[in-house]
Structures are given as structure tokens and as C-alpha cells.
Amino acid sequence: MNNVNNNDSLHRVVIVGGGAGGLELATLLGKSLGKRNKASITLVDAQRTHFWKPLLHEVAAGALNAFEDELCYLAQAKWNHFHFLPGRMTNLDRDSKTIELAPICDDYGNEVVTSRTLEYDTLVISVGSTANDFDTPGAPENCLFLDNREQAERIHTTLINHYLHAQASGNHQSELNIAIIGAGATGVELAAELHNAAIELAHYGLDAISPKNVKITLIEGAPKILPALPGRISSSVHKQLEKLGVTIMTEQLVSEIHSDSLVTRSKTVVKADLSIWAAGIKAPVFLGKLPLESNRINQLVVRPTLQTTQDDHIYAFGDCSSCTLTLKNGKSITIPPRAQAAHQQASLLAKSLKKVVAGNKPMNFTYKDYGSLISLSRFSAVGNLMGAVTGDMMVEGALAKLFYISLYRMHQTTLFGKVRTGALMLKDVLSKTTRPHLKLH
Ligand SMILES: Cc1cc2nc3c(=O)[nH]c(=O)nc-3n(C[C@H](O)[C@H](O)[C@H](O)COP(=O)(O)OP(=O)(O)OC[C@H]3O[C@@H](n4cnc5c(N)ncnc54)[C@H](O)[C@@H]3O)c2cc1C
Known part of the structure; x- marks a missing residue:
């Protein structure tokens, strides 16, 4: 098994999973710690491109062409001062602080890249979740x-x-x-x-x-x-x-x-x-077999700092983690598996890990539920907005649709900045005039 050496003179932060949360974190840390050479940031993902998961139902129906919205990890890494390593994490050795990556094979099963190990000083796991078919026959x-x-x-x-x-x-x-x-x-x-x-x-x-x-x-x-x-x-x-x-x-x-x-x-x-x-939903099966505390759906159990319960150097967030917080009124909430939560956790970790790299303690995560929005295609959207000004306000129609779309635009803004997100919005409007309303092939 090859050892992939990442710059070991710097603190090595390895993020596994570049989805809704992980790619935001890698980008934010790259732009701060990576750019100033304060830490080496490496993102590992089983795929070569990123696609924002909440848009998948639109791809399934043909309302969206996934190739137009996918983002190449290598390019994003180059632009934002982090490293990208394609690979699927399969195991973890806490003593040697290494993760194992499975070999990469082509469509015919030929090995393209052999299995590898990767060393870390701080490991962040954000490998998301999949649907849970509860072993239903058929x-x-x-x-x-x-x-x-x-x-x-x-x-x-x-x-x-x-x-x-x-x-x-x-x-x-x-x-x-x-x-x-x-x-x-x-x-x-x-x-x-x-x-x-x-x-x-x-x-x-x-x-x-x-x-x-x-x-x-x-x-x-x-x-x-x-x-x-x-x-x-x-x-x-x-x-x-x-x-x-x-x-x-x-x-x-x-x-x-x-x-x-x-x-x-x-x-x-x-x-x-x-x-x-x-x-x-359930988290990937391999998580449940790692030497870390996990629950019955393989999610890694984390503390309010998003550190796993058994290892201070390993963090987990997003859908693959189970995080229960105690509120000021004594009630406890479990953070829901949603893009909104992954986004907030990525923002917290981007600040917290800067402190950790500088030798300080990590910060605690607090969750703010901004409400939920459901898009009913071009017919309508329904949901509630929760905030200091709005309270708990139900919204429907065009306003709800606007807030629904803003969640993706927030993700894009974190990845590309405001100017490029504006350009992408313009591109989306213009390209609608030159293609059918639905992908027909
Ligand atoms: C159809 C659909 C619609 C949704 N709509 C909404 C919505 O409207 N609002 C909302 O808040 N949430 C929505 N969600 C939920 C939301 O998509 C997830 O909560 C969010 O994507 C979780 O982010 P994450 O970073 O934890 O994981 P993900 O975004 O799932 O990313 C996980 C990443 O890890 C990688 N990975 C997986 N296993 C490995 C491995 N072993 N090694 C290396 N890499 C690995 C994957 O390739 C992926 O890039 C929706 C989900 C679906 C499926």
C-alpha cells in the first residue's frame, strides 16, 4: 500500500467527503490557512466532480442537466489553495493517524491507482448519507x-x-x-x-x-x-x-x-x-466499523465541538454525523441531516479549525433553524421561515421559491464568491432561452 505524503512540515488537515459541507470547508480553509501556508488542506472524495445533492430530484426528472452544474474538484482546489486527492476512504488507523483509500479501477475493473494511506494531524469526516431501504425485500x-x-x-x-x-x-x-x-x-x-x-x-x-x-x-x-x-x-x-x-x-x-x-x-x-x-437515511456502512462511536444508522457520534466522542483529532459533520445539542431552555435537539445544517457546521469548523491549528481549543457548534422550504417544481413552493424578524412565518409561491433557490446560491457563494455566483446566475437565465425546458435525451 502506497503512502501518499502530504506536506508534513505543516499541520495536515484531511477532509474526507467534498459534498454540501466538506467542499465548503475545504474551500474556506484553503482560502485562509492554505493560502497563508499555515496548514496543508487536503480534500479526498470518491468522485471527481461535485454536484450539490438537493438538486438531484431535478436531474432525475430532467429539469436540470447535471453536467452544467457539476464542479471539478481539481480546479476548485487549484483556485482555493487546497489539495484534492480522488479516492474512497475505507478504513482508519487512529494510532498511526492514517486513513486508507481503496484502489481506483477503470470501468473494466483494471486498477488505475493502487490502494493508499494518507496521514493526517486533524481528520474531518463528511461522507454524507444514502437512502435507507430498511432491508425491504426486492x-x-x-x-x-x-x-x-x-x-x-x-x-x-x-x-x-x-x-x-x-x-x-x-x-x-x-x-x-x-x-x-x-x-x-x-x-x-x-x-x-x-x-x-x-x-x-x-x-x-x-x-x-x-x-x-x-x-x-x-x-x-x-x-x-x-x-x-x-x-x-x-x-x-x-x-x-x-x-x-x-x-x-x-x-x-x-x-x-x-x-x-x-x-x-x-x-x-x-x-x-x-x-x-x-x-x-443511513451513513456509509464502513463508518460503523471504524474504531469510533457510531449509532444504529452508522453515523459517527460527535460532541458539540463536532469532535468524535473517542478521538479529539477526528471531527465529523453533516449527514454522516449524529450531533445532539442542549439548548438554553434545557431541551435537547439532534441536528437534522440537511444541507442547511452541513453549511452551518462547515462555517463553524472553518473558524474552529483555525484555532485548533494555532494550538487553541475548538469552538462549540450552535444550530439556527432558518425554516424549511419545499419546491413543487414550477407549480409552487411552500415552507416556513424562522428568524428574529419573521418569527415562524409560513411562505408560499414565488417568495418561497426565491428563498428555496437562495440556499443553493449561498452554497455557490461560499465556493465561488459573490461576483462569480452572480455570473453563474446570469448564465443560468441566459441558457434557459437556448435549450428545451426539459432534458429530452
Ligand atoms: C434529492 C434530495 C433533495 C434534498 N433537498 C434538500 C433541501 O431542499 N434542503 C436541505 O437542506 N437538504 C436537502 N437534502 C439533503 C442534503 O442534500 C444533505 O443533507 C446534504 O447534502 C448533506 O451534506 P454532506 O456534506 O453531509 O454530504 P453530501 O452532500 O452527501 O456529500 C458527501 C460526499 O462524500 C463523498 N463520499 C461518500 N463516501 C465517501 C468515501 N468513503 N470516501 C470519500 N468520499 C466519500 C461523496 O462522493 C460526496 O461528495 C436533499 C437530499 C436529496 C437526496
Whole structure:
């Protein structure tokens, strides 16, 4: 196994996982410590490009072309004074302070890069999460998932293939049954995007499946959709989805999935040409096997400083961590697995690790819930804003959509700065005038 030497005369900060949180942290630390040669910052990611995960449902439906929004890690590293190392972390040796990276193979299984070890002084783990299929029989073989760009593109290609097949058959009464398992934010937003895609595909001439024959069923185990959000948001979204023709089933746990249907515990059978799993999350399995405290969904348990409970030199944040904070009123909250939380934790760590590198103590994380926003494609957006001025205010329509989009623009601003984010916004507006509303291939 090769040892990848990163500059060992400086304090070595290694960040594993360049997602919503990790890439922001690497960029912020690169621009401060890396640029001034105060520490060596290395980002490791299993992928070569970054794509902001909350946009995946738009890629799945074809509303967004992922290639236009992906960011090359090598370029971002060069521009922001950090190193990028492609590789998938598989193990950790706390005594020698090294992590192990799996070999990199090409599409035919040939080894391109051998397995490596990488030394750190401070390690930050931000490897995110994937959907949790709770070992439901048939799920791995018969469901599509929405955890990364490849999976989102697979959903889109499968959707288009159904349309091409129907078109070639000449049957203009063809039906397409789509079942989405899980009515959290991901499932709900995906349902609305797929409904929009059905309208757009017919508009562009793939009209053998008419929009009214695309039957979308959203299945949720809890008594209401969006179970983590306030009731008024959930019921407003419920009504709007029903208006779009989405069938909603609550208090239904899926127990089996077949290639053309799924079955719930109450023995209800739902026809499904396309089953998409969007319920629950779990952290990558390898985390649960590391010599660190983890919970039943493999998340690393961290203290308010975001340090793991058993090792002061190892931090974890974002979806792959479990962080419980005690509030001033004595109540405790567990930080939710959301981009908003990963963003706030990255900002805290960017300040805190500067102190650590200078030999001081890390800072404590405090979480500010700014509310939740749900986008229903081009039809609407619903949510609540929470702040000192607004209190807990429900928002709908264009205003809600504006705040929804601002979360991505905040991510871009952290990565590119205000001027380049402005240029990207302009590019997005202009490119809309030169391409179809939906990716059709
Ligand atoms: C469809 C969808 C819609 C969503 N919408 C919203 C929303 O509207 N608002 C919101 O707040 N949240 C939303 N979320 C949740 C949000 O995307 C996550 O909370 C957020 O991305 C978590 O950030 P993270 O940095 O922890 O992990 P991620 O962004 O998932 O990044 C993890 C990174 O780690 C890398 N990685 C994984 N394993 C390894 C390994 N072993 N070695 C090296 N690298 C590894 C991955 O390649 C990835 O780059 C949505 C999620 C989905 C799937």
C-alpha cells in the first residue's frame, strides 16, 4: 500500500467527503490557512466532480442537466489553495493517524491507482448519507435510488426509455405507473418534478403517454407527508400534490418490491413500472466499523465541538454525523441531516479549525433553524421561515421559491464568491432561452 505524503512540515488537515459541507470547508480553509501556508488542506472524495445533492430530484426528472452544474474538484482546489486527492476512504488507523483509500479501477475493473494511506494531524469526516431501504425485500433489485448524480441520471434515462418504448408501440393510451417510497422532502419534490416532466415530455412530442396517464403514487409510513415539518406545511403540500393528480398513501409501510408492483404491510398492491426509493437515511456502512462511536444508522457520534466522542483529532459533520445539542431552555435537539445544517457546521469548523491549528481549543457548534422550504417544481413552493424578524412565518409561491433557490446560491457563494455566483446566475437565465425546458435525451 502506497503512502501518499502530504506536506508534513505543516499541520495536515484531511477532509474526507467534498459534498454540501466538506467542499465548503475545504474551500474556506484553503482560502485562509492554505493560502497563508499555515496548514496543508487536503480534500479526498470518491468522485471527481461535485454536484450539490438537493438538486438531484431535478436531474432525475430532467429539469436540470447535471453536467452544467457539476464542479471539478481539481480546479476548485487549484483556485482555493487546497489539495484534492480522488479516492474512497475505507478504513482508519487512529494510532498511526492514517486513513486508507481503496484502489481506483477503470470501468473494466483494471486498477488505475493502487490502494493508499494518507496521514493526517486533524481528520474531518463528511461522507454524507444514502437512502435507507430498511432491508425491504426486492428493494435493491427493483428500486431506483437518488443518492448521487449517476443514480439521478439513471432515473431520467429509465423515464425517457419508457416514453420511447410507448411511442414506438404506437399505443396512445399507454400508462406509466411511478411509485415513490417516502414522502419526506425528497419524495415530495420528486413527485412534483415528475408530474412536470410528464407535461413537458408530451409537449415535446413524446405523447404516447399523456400526462393524465402518468400515475404517480407517493407512499409514506407516517400519518402525514413531510413528517418532520409543521402540520400546516404538510397539509398545504398534500392539497397541492393532490391537485396535480398525485395519489398519496400515508400510514403504509412497503414490505415487498417487485419489478412491476409493490406490496404494503396491509397487503395493498400498487402498480409500479418505476419504483423510486426516497425514504430514510443511513451513513456509509464502513463508518460503523471504524474504531469510533457510531449509532444504529452508522453515523459517527460527535460532541458539540463536532469532535468524535473517542478521538479529539477526528471531527465529523453533516449527514454522516449524529450531533445532539442542549439548548438554553434545557431541551435537547439532534441536528437534522440537511444541507442547511452541513453549511452551518462547515462555517463553524472553518473558524474552529483555525484555532485548533494555532494550538487553541475548538469552538462549540450552535444550530439556527432558518425554516424549511419545499419546491413543487414550477407549480409552487411552500415552507416556513424562522428568524428574529419573521418569527415562524409560513411562505408560499414565488417568495418561497426565491428563498428555496437562495440556499443553493449561498452554497455557490461560499465556493465561488459573490461576483462569480452572480455570473453563474446570469448564465443560468441566459441558457434557459437556448435549450428545451426539459432534458429530452
Ligand atoms: C434529492 C434530495 C433533495 C434534498 N433537498 C434538500 C433541501 O431542499 N434542503 C436541505 O437542506 N437538504 C436537502 N437534502 C439533503 C442534503 O442534500 C444533505 O443533507 C446534504 O447534502 C448533506 O451534506 P454532506 O456534506 O453531509 O454530504 P453530501 O452532500 O452527501 O456529500 C458527501 C460526499 O462524500 C463523498 N463520499 C461518500 N463516501 C465517501 C468515501 N468513503 N470516501 C470519500 N468520499 C466519500 C461523496 O462522493 C460526496 O461528495 C436533499 C437530499 C436529496 C437526496
